[in-house]
Amino acid sequence: MKLNVNGEDRDFDGDPNMPLLWVLRDHLSLSGTKFGCGIAQCGACTVHLNGKAARSCSVLAAEAQGMKITTIEGVSAGHRLLVAWVKHDVPQCGYCQSGQIMQAAALLAEKPKPTDADIDAAMSGNICRCGTYRRIKAAIKDAAGVA
Amino acid sequence: MSERKFGEGAQPSPVLTRRRLVLGGSLLGGALVVGYAATNFGAVAAGALSVGAVDVNPGVFGPFIKIDEAGWVTVVNRYQEMGQGTHAGLAAIVAEELDADWEMVRFESAPANAAVYRDVTMGIQGTGASHAIAGSWNQLRQAGAAARAMFVQAAARKWGLPVDSIGVRNGVVYHLASQRSATFVDLLADAAKIAPPEHPKLKDPKDYKLIGTEIVRRKDSQSKSNGTELYTQDVRLPDMLVAMVAHPSHFGGKLGSLDMGAARKVPGVVDVFEIARGVAVVAKDTWSARLGRDALKINWDDAKAETRSSDELRALYREIAKGKTDVTGAAFQTKGKVDDAFDGELFEASFDFPYLANAPMEPMNCVASVDGRRVKLTFAAQIQTVDQINCALAAITLPGMVEIETLPAGGSFGRRGTLTSDYIVECVNIARHVGGGRPVKLVWTREDDMSSGYYRPMAHHKVSIKCDEGGLPIAWRHNIVSQAIVPFGANELPTHGVKNSPYLSVASVVDARIFTPKLAVPPGLWRSVGNSQSAMVMEHTVDLLARRAQRDPAEYRRAIFTKVGNVRKLAVLDLVCKKAGWGGPLDAGWARGLAIHECFGTVVAQVAEVSVLGGNLRVRRVVCAVDCGMAIAPNQIAAQIEGGVCFGLGAALYGRITLDHGIPQETNFDAYRVLRMDEAPAVETHIVPSKKTPTGIGEPGVPPIAPAVANALLSLTGRPTSSLPFVI
Ligand code: FES
Numbered sequence: 033m034k035l036n037v038n039g040e041d042r043d044f045d046g047d048p049n050m051p052l053l054w055v056l057r058d059h060l061s062l063s064g065t066k067f068g069c070g071i072a073q074c075g076a077c078t079v080h081l082n083g084k085a086a087r088s089c090s091v092l093a094a095e096a097q098g099m100k101i102t103t104i105e106g107v108s109a110g111h112r113l114l115v116a117w118v119k120h121d122v123p124q125c126g127y128c129q130s131g132q133i134m135q136a137a138a139l140l141a142e143k144p145k146p147t148d149a150d151i152d153a154a155m156s157g158n159i160c161r162c163g164t165y166r167r168i169k170a171a172i173k174d175a176a177g178v179a
Numbered sequence: 180m181s182e183r184k185f186g187e188g189a190q191p192s193p194v195l196t197r198r199r200l201v202l203g204g205s206l207l208g209g210a211l212v213v214g215y216a217a218t219n220f221g222a223v224a225a226g227a228l229s230v231g232a233v234d235v236n237p238g239v240f241g242p243f244i245k246i247d248e249a250g251w252v253t254v255v256n257r258y259q260e261m262g263q264g265t266h267a268g269l270a271a272i273v274a275e276e277l278d279a280d281w282e283m284v285r286f287e288s289a290p291a292n293a294a295v296y297r298d299v300t301m302g303i304q305g306t307g308a309s310h311a312i313a314g315s316w317n318q319l320r321q322a323g324a325a326a327r328a329m330f331v332q333a334a335a336r337k338w339g340l341p342v343d344s345i346g347v348r349n350g351v352v353y354h355l356a357s358q359r360s361a362t363f364v365d366l367l368a369d370a371a372k373i374a375p376p377e378h379p380k381l382k383d384p385k386d387y388k389l390i391g392t393e394i395v396r397r398k399d400s401q402s403k404s405n406g407t408e409l410y411t412q413d414v415r416l417p418d419m420l421v422a423m424v425a426h427p428s429h430f431g432g433k434l435g436s437l438d439m440g441a442a443r444k445v446p447g448v449v450d451v452f453e454i455a456r457g458v459a460v461v462a463k464d465t466w467s468a469r470l471g472r473d474a475l476k477i478n479w480d481d482a483k484a485e486t487r488s489s490d491e492l493r494a495l496y497r498e499i500a501k502g503k504t505d506v507t508g509a510a511f512q513t514k515g516k517v518d519d520a521f522d523g524e525l526f527e528a529s530f531d532f533p534y535l536a537n538a539p540m541e542p543m544n545c546v547a548s549v550d551g552r553r554v555k556l557t558f559a560a561q562i563q564t565v566d567q568i569n570c571a572l573a574a575i576t577l578p579g580m581v582e583i584e585t586l587p588a589g590g591s592f593g594r595r596g597t598l599t600s601d602y603i604v605e606c607v608n609i610a611r612h613v614g615g616g617r618p619v620k621l622v623w624t625r626e627d628d629m630s631s632g633y634y635r636p637m638a639h640h641k642v643s644i645k646c647d648e649g650g651l652p653i654a655w656r657h658n659i660v661s662q663a664i665v666p667f668g669a670n671e672l673p674t675h676g677v678k679n680s681p682y683l684s685v686a687s688v689v690d691a692r693i694f695t696p697k698l699a700v701p702p703g704l705w706r707s708v709g710n711s712q713s714a715m716v717m718e719h720t721v722d723l724l725a726r727r728a729q730r731d732p733a734e735y736r737r738a739i740f741t742k743v744g745n746v747r748k749l750a751v752l753d754l755v756c757k758k759a760g761w762g763g764p765l766d767a768g769w770a771r772g773l774a775i776h777e778c779f780g781t782v783v784a785q786v787a788e789v790s791v792l793g794g795n796l797r798v799r800r801v802v803c804a805v806d807c808g809m810a811i812a813p814n815q816i817a818a819q820i821e822g823g824v825c826f827g828l829g830a831a832l833y834g835r836i837t838l839d840h841g842i843p844q845e846t847n848f849d850a851y852r853v854l855r856m857d858e859a860p861a862v863e864t865h866i867v868p869s870k871k872t873p874t875g876i877g878e879p880g881v882p883p884i885a886p887a888v889a890n891a892l893l894s895l896t897g898r899p900t901s902s903l904p905f906v907i
């Protein structure tokens with residue numbers, strides 16, 4: 033099958049029931065998308081499907097077919113969220129952060145000027161065991177230009 | 180694209196190799212290391228462990244500093260970078276003494292070699308007890324200063340000027356009067372010819388330009404934000420297989436019968452075989468390994484397994500603490516004559532703590548290859564020397580033949596530092612079975628990770644205290660029940676935070692004992708170890724004592740700290756009270772709770788603002804004061820305190836691994852609830868100015884939060900807390 037990832041059509045000939053997460057990581061060499069829980073509980077595997085945040089551990093390859101898949105590798109280097117993340121020294125272990133960024137990017141696409149409550153609502157499915165939540169929030173607001 | 184040639188960065192440049200022959204590693208054997216050996220189990224043992232090890236090229240500037248032709252100053256980090264930001268602090272220490280340009284400083288992980296990279300206190304290579312900065316302070320300052328002196332000397336020779344007329348700033352060596360200057364790169368070849376001074380002059384802290392400033396930031400924020408950081412989970416090597424393992428459902432269980440027929444037929448599965456701790460499925464990719472494992476038909480033999488439930492164990496622990504079982508207590512602190520010291524009216528309290536999983540974001544994993552007697556590991560090693568020994572035993576080779584490339588960890592919180600190297604040995608066993616040097620990546624699912632044990636052990640504390648008329652403790656009896664976290668020596672770790680506490684110091688009679696039951700559930704090192712339990716016991720007890728004496732909790736503590744002369748705790752307490760507005764007004768329905776605890780040499784006080792409006796426990800703000808000696812990287816200190824508060828708060832609110840007939844019930848984040856963004860309080864960190872040797876920061880932020888919240892609840896509801904997690 034063909035999967036459209038970061039604007040490119042990629043071939044995948046494996047099990048159509050394989051979760052998209054493992055297709056990306058093991059077959060398309062896109063390891064920025066992380067495995068954390070496998071059951072849509074942590075958000076480490078967040079990607080965009082047609083611009084909306086989705087947990088790639090819980091989407092099958094077959095289901096992702098025909099959709100525009102965006103991973104952290106598809107986020108441009110100068111993206112305001114990446115800039116803000118570095119400015120606030122958000123990451124600790126860093127393992128959750130690509131998922132956080134993908135979730136935050138989907139939020140800003142929908143709500144360019146999110147409130148604290150919007151951020152909490154959008155981001156509370158993404159676990160950070162290192163507890164960087166407040167820096168994430170500050171970085172999102174910074175990137176969005178809200179105080 | 181995520182493939183990477185390992186060891187590339189470790190290749191010494193030809194210049195450095197030649198130089199090493201000349202120097203014979205004089206920095207290595209010289210002032211920088213000698214002098215610590217006596218306090219270690221020593222150079223001899225470390226040397227023996229390193230027989231056959233990858234040659235560590237100490238280079239011109241010693242084993243911790245590399246400077247290349249492009250001007251990069253690379254600081255070699257012998258510790259695990261698991262998020263705690265150690266690399267930034269270590270790099271800052273070197274850069275400060277070297278007067279390097281911070282923008283040109285980077286870091287890399289040291290190879291495993293205890294002879295060169297052991298921690299000066301532990302005597303082995305490993306990361307723990309928040310010790311990286313403290314353990315490197317002298318060594319790295321000297322290494323930086325020695326390298327600086329070599330550049331200065333080189334310039335002095337070249338320019339024919341006296342050494343003390345030459346300065347260094349931002350990687351540029353200069354002579355002001357003659358307006359001459361040269362970069363490190365310009366002087367590299369000349370500096371390499373200078374013998375490193377044995378006793379380089381260290382800076383006076385008042386001249387620091389980097390240490391203690393906001394300039395010191397993480398060096399890995401970029402790669403950890405854009406998805407390019409390489410974790411164990413991301414390693415891809417040519418021909419690599421992926422392994423999953425079916426483990427016994429009970430601790431202490433073993434394989435009964437096995438039918439691997441269906442598993443072998445799963446497309447992509449390469450092999451299925453029995454290993455010491457279960458059944459391994461190796462496959463071409465992660466998903467096939469997973470499907471293969473799901474297809475196994477296994478009956479486990481639970482004859483010798485732990486089959487009790489948490490409730491039974493809790494009841495048993497309480498009996499043990501009362502001295503009613505055959506588990507006898509060992510004294511860990513005694514003082515004065517017990518005689519009639521505990522007669523009369525006593526304050527009594529007891530506390531139950533559940534098992535807790537570390538649950539780092541990256542489940543345990545490891546990459547190994549075994550080729551005859553050579554073992555190669557690529558993973559987020561935390562205690563390299565121990566892992567080398569355990570893997571050598573598994574592969575029947577020498578510890579030094581176990582090469583480790585240490586990658587950053589997607590969190591650990593202690594889970595990657597087990598003394599059995601459990602998952603690492605598992606990976607080596609599989610790679611050995613596969614053989615031929617073929618790399619195998621062992622992948623644990625979240626469920627594997629969370630049900631694997633190495634939990635913060637279940638514990639019970641029981642205190643009986645007699646007070647004087649002012650309400651201060653005069654006799655303190657304390658019984659702790661906890662499995663031993665390390666299998667040798669006294670059961671010391673669970674006593675941390677109780678032993679030598681000021682609250683025991685103020686009493687004239689102390690009778691403190693630890694009871695050590697044996698269970699098949701493996702206990703482990705959970706961020707801050709015994710402190711996360713003892714802080715809850717001590718700080719909540721002290722609030723209860725203050726309440727009993729009708730004294731303000733801060734004033735009550737101040738009286739004790741004054742009496743025992745604990746000036747550090749007094750200063751931290753005063754700072755936190757001032758910043759938190761202790762005693763000042765607060766919105767209706769909200770209360771403040773205070774706790775202060777010393778953990779691995781660092782004192783942290785926290786004041787939490789808590790409410791239980793609408794039946795929901797909410798913590799909105801936590802004000803923290805910290806004395807961690809000299810602050811090297813204030814931004815990272817704040818980050819670690821913020822993270823520590825979230826980690827400790829999540830555990831206090833929800834954390835529990837429940838055993839049902841021996842089987843862990845919480846095996847993923849649906850049942851094992853952790854703190855999420857909407858629950859994360861605003862954390863403010865205030866640092867007590869200090870000129871003392873820096874102490875750790877990765878763990879000390881965790882212990883005070885649970886008692887701070889418990890104390891706020893006490894003030895809101897009047898009800899004491901006697902177990903965690905909180906029940907509202
Ligand atoms: S791995 Fe997909 S949500 Fe956790």
Ligand code: FES
Nearest residue numbers: 125126160161162
């Ligand atoms: S930075 Fe470690 S889990 Fe988020």
